[in-house]
Amino acid sequence: MSSPNRLLARRAGIDTYQQPVVYMRSDCDVCRAEGFQSQAQVELIANGRHLFAILHQVSGDWLRNDEIALSEAAWTLMGAVEGEELVVRHPPVLDSLAHLRNKVHGGRLDYAALRALMEDVSRGRLPDIHLASFVTVCAGRGLDLDETVALTRAMVDVGERIDWGTSPVMDKHCIGGLPGNRTTLLVVPIIAACGLVMPKTSSRAITSAAGTADVMETLAPVDLDLAAMRRVVEREGGCIAWGSAMRVSPADDMLIRVERPLGIDSEGLMVASILSKKAAMGSQRVLIDIPVGALAKVRSDEAASQLSRSLVSVGAALGLHVRTVFTDGNQPVGRGVGPALEAMDVMAVLERTADAPSDLRERALLLAGLLLELAGKAAPGTGNALARAVLDDGRALARFIAICEAQGGLRVPPKAAHTHCVTAPAAGVVSGIDTRLVARMAKLAGAPRDPAAGASMHVRVQDRVDRGQPLFTLHAESLGELQYALSFVRSQLPVVRVEAAP
Amino acid sequence: MSSPNRLLARRAGIDTYQQPVVYMRSDCDVCRAEGFQSQAQVELIANGRHLFAILHQVSGDWLRNDEIALSEAAWTLMGAVEGEELVVRHPPVLDSLAHLRNKVHGGRLDYAALRALMEDVSRGRLPDIHLASFVTVCAGRGLDLDETVALTRAMVDVGERIDWGTSPVMDKHCIGGLPGNRTTLLVVPIIAACGLVMPKTSSRAITSAAGTADVMETLAPVDLDLAAMRRVVEREGGCIAWGSAMRVSPADDMLIRVERPLGIDSEGLMVASILSKKAAMGSQRVLIDIPVGALAKVRSDEAASQLSRSLVSVGAALGLHVRTVFTDGNQPVGRGVGPALEAMDVMAVLERTADAPSDLRERALLLAGLLLELAGKAAPGTGNALARAVLDDGRALARFIAICEAQGGLRVPPKAAHTHCVTAPAAGVVSGIDTRLVARMAKLAGAPRDPAAGASMHVRVQDRVDRGQPLFTLHAESLGELQYALSFVRSQLPVVRVEAAP
Numbered sequence A, B: 001m002s003s004p005n006r007l008l009a010r011r012a013g014i015d016t017y018q019q020p021v022v023y024m025r026s027d028c029d030v031c032r033a034e035g036f037q038s039q040a041q042v043e044l045i046a047n048g049r050h051l052f053a054i055l056h057q058v059s060g061d062w063l064r065n066d067e068i069a070l071s072e073a074a075w076t077l078m079g080a081v082e083g084e085e086l087v088v089r090h091p092p093v094l095d096s097l098a099h100l101r102n103k104v105h106g107g108r109l110d111y112a113a114l115r116a117l118m119e120d121v122s123r124g125r126l127p128d129i130h131l132a133s134f135v136t137v138c139a140g141r142g143l144d145l146d147e148t149v150a151l152t153r154a155m156v157d158v159g160e161r162i163d164w165g166t167s168p169v170m171d172k173h174c175i176g177g178l179p180g181n182r183t184t185l186l187v188v189p190i191i192a193a194c195g196l197v198m199p200k201t202s203s204r205a206i207t208s209a210a211g212t213a214d215v216m217e218t219l220a221p222v223d224l225d226l227a228a229m230r231r232v233v234e235r236e237g238g239c240i241a242w243g244s245a246m247r248v249s250p251a252d253d254m255l256i257r258v259e260r261p262l263g264i265d266s267e268g269l270m271v272a273s274i275l276s277k278k279a280a281m282g283s284q285r286v287l288i289d290i291p292v293g294a295l296a297k298v299r300s301d302e303a304a305s306q307l308s309r310s311l312v313s314v315g316a317a318l319g320l321h322v323r324t325v326f327t328d329g330n331q332p333v334g335r336g337v338g339p340a341l342e343a344m345d346v347m348a349v350l351e352r353t354a355d356a357p358s359d360l361r362e363r364a365l366l367l368a369g370l371l372l373e374l375a376g377k378a379a380p381g382t383g384n385a386l387a388r389a390v391l392d393d394g395r396a397l398a399r400f401i402a403i404c405e406a407q408g409g410l411r412v413p414p415k416a417a418h419t420h421c422v423t424a425p426a427a428g429v430v431s432g433i434d435t436r437l438v439a440r441m442a443k444l445a446g447a448p449r450d451p452a453a454g455a456s457m458h459v460r461v462q463d464r465v466d467r468g469q470p471l472f473t474l475h476a477e478s479l480g481e482l483q484y485a486l487s488f489v490r491s492q493l494p495v496v497r498v499e500a501a502p
Helices: A029-034 A072-078 A095-104 A111-122 A128-140 A145-157 A184-193 A212-217 A226-236 A250-262 A267-280 A301-317 A339-350 A358-374 A383-392 A395-407 A435-444 A479-491 B029-034 B072-078 B095-104 B111-122 B128-140 B145-157 B184-193 B212-217 B226-236 B250-262 B267-280 B301-317 B339-350 B358-375 B383-392 B395-407 B435-444 B479-491
Strands: A006-011 A021-025 A041-046 A049-058 A067-070 A085-089 A170-174 A198-202 A238-242 A285-292 A321-328 A418-423 A428-433 A454-457 A470-476 A496-499 B006-011 B021-025 B041-046 B049-058 B067-070 B085-089 B170-174 B198-202 B238-242 B285-292 B321-328 B418-423 B428-433 B454-457 B470-476 B496-499
Touching (some): A006 A072, A021 A029, A021 A072, A029 B479, A067 A072, A095 A128, A095 B128, A111 A145, A128 A250, A128 B095, A128 B128, A145 A301, A170 A198, A170 A267, A184 A212, A184 A238, A184 A339, A184 A358, A198 A226, A212 A238, A212 A339, A226 A238, A226 A395, A238 A395, A250 B128, A267 A301, A285 A358, A321 A358, A339 A358, A339 A454, A358 A383, A383 A395, A435 A454, A435 A479, A470 A496, B006 B072, B029 B085, B041 B072, B049 B072, B067 B072, B095 B111, B095 B128, B111 B128, B111 B145, B128 B267, B145 B250, B145 B301, B170 B184, B170 B198, B170 B358, B184 B198, B184 B212, B184 B339, B184 B358, B184 B383, B184 B395, B198 B226, B212 B238, B226 B395, B238 B395, B250 B267, B285 B301, B285 B358, B301 B321, B321 B358, B339 B358, B339 B395, B358 B383, B383 B395, B418 B479, B435 B454
Parallel strands (some): A006 A067, A021 A049, A170 A285, A198 A238, A285 A321, B170 B285, B198 B238, B285 B321
Antiparallel strands (some): A006 A085, A041 A049, A418 A470, A428 A496, A454 A470, B006 B085, B021 B067, B041 B049, B418 B470, B428 B496, B454 B470
């Protein structure tokens, strides 16, 4: 059907997160001819490039009648060029929506259905409300083991898959952010120093005060493409890179954009999300750290055990050897919360300084020891000692520095311009630390945007404190942000709970 | 917590449908201080007015650092004034989300939970992804009778409720649009002419070529507020007004905005949607027309029976006397499809012209007769004859004209500038008419935006036709739109299927 539905592309400069949005005048010929309404989905076409986007109609004069403005996500995904002609039309009806409706009404999803769904999800063809519906039905109706395996496989198959040409390829993952839990920066050099291959990709912070990639970035460049990663791994056995450049399990990235604001957890989706990324990244033996705590993502040993069984079974079906370990998720790990402050903790452990946080060190040794056993480098029960030796004799530090140099050069983490210390209002015992409030105050102080911002914790649960003894210090780049974080601390339940000593 | 999170309001002139969106520079103080990201939900406050909105961040220079731009929905809901100071902050966590999650994970929803949910829904506090999640879980887990009753009650209770001060108050409703099914314009004057009260509100087209309000508007003003409606009903016993001005069951309006694009049907939601509007509008005895057909919303007699049982039971719990009737949903009703063309069919039936469409007439008499029996105005089995008498002796026409005059004055429906007749390619029998394609081609021709645009159907299923005999005529205000609708017709499966006669 030939039609005059062409408009000239313009960059709107509006960030709609990952949901592509386009802006058209409600009185333009295309809207009139096609009967488009605001919030309708439209398809853009230009020279074989396609994109599905949500329409927001515009009045007023910032857009001409022959123009279509694209949000940042739409601009990037379309690969649009200023002023080029775009055809705008009604999108075809997607088969995958029938599969979604089938699941809503009690049917089961097989690989073909999930493959079609993940194909459309990864290409951005499903608007947020359909993604929310899919997440809801996965949580509500649940995914059985076969469905979870099929979903994981489908997520892998619609993206790139990396082959490192070696075996075993080691990996680790931590479920649910615990402030300061930066074991990756210690585990990777220990494992690599033992001659194993561990090409680790990590995320930046989304809701936390720092992601592993943010912390590593204060010590070395992390924005590596696959070729750069390969060079680092070939030379040093390991790397700690930002995972976003790789197009592995792209459907997972799209689902996460609605899972977080929706706040609805689906075990099947979580397992598929984690393992699809690992399988697509070419990992073969994976250790998964599950912090368990009242405010953690996993709140009981029973829940952790069930999740663990699912991870191990689905991993096996995908050809991944998965092992899990349950750790304490009730308080921050180490002292620092925020990119640079966490990096300093890591360096203190690697450099074996007298004040290095022992909880971070012990967690890293536990994980590294289990990975060495999982790799067959250490007999069962002996991994921890091997890891300890590699850390204590300086080989881990040397390897970490070598990895940083290979990634583009070791850096010194920045220090914040302003600090403020919060002290105990009375003598007593620290009865609890609210990990969510810790993350929130570190973010209000500027983390992770300002890498030096955040908080350093001076006490741990069960510590006895005197009146006026430092509990934690806020770090910020501006006095305004320091004040802002501080007024948040004062308006909340105590971040660090001190109870009168018995 | 005092903070400098104030920005000056500006109208963005962007229509985001009902989802309120605000635009802020990503580098403005408020985004920096609060750590807002695109797609985050924010709360706006000014002089006791509150609004929850989704944030889209802006770069480029159309917005200043001290400004916040509001989409049309946000502007209207907030009642914002150009240049006024708005406080922007993180919204509080909503209790209703815990209820939603509870239902997702298999719990049941009681009145208190549904009331909290509908309160937040009606106030626009839930973003579209949460609405989509609620719709999905209602469809997937289902709502039992108690939950459906509680939901209906909650929808009524969070909005206005109208009392007409009389009894019985009659009403009718049709489930799922069938092109041309404009019985309301005939039923209301018949019922009112019999001395009953029928204050009918109708919707405009959303996905169809014409809503009842669009059709009525070609004959009389429909944009009445409650006071105007009362005056019309007091004088004439009935009215046919556009329902949108009334704030009845506002939560339902919000849910519909995601139900339609989501395309997921929930019987419980549908029942609550229909009956909450009726109860809030003060209706007492309601006849519900359920067209059944392969392409209709309800596709089988079994489905119609189940829906009917649910409507009657939930209605009874709400104090509504509900009766249902199943009708043929397999082809358009009357000839016209589009506001003015349908209005002409209605006038022909009222004026008893020789070529008045008899199917529309008979459907209206069936419904009017059942309503007269439901009101106790006619003994069982005699309603149809009474309705027929009132139509045939001109009382219905006189009352319809009186209602139009009371609503602001009778109008003559417009005629389209251009028409094109599509004829039978070969002799045969009409074996089917695709009601969805009929609606689509009428919309492409300009309906309902151009009230005169649409289609008039010249044949019905089972008719014998000769080669070249007219099947339907397209009506449009511009040659371009006529061409556009025509090229759609030619690119599709036949709108009217003609099979070789046996």
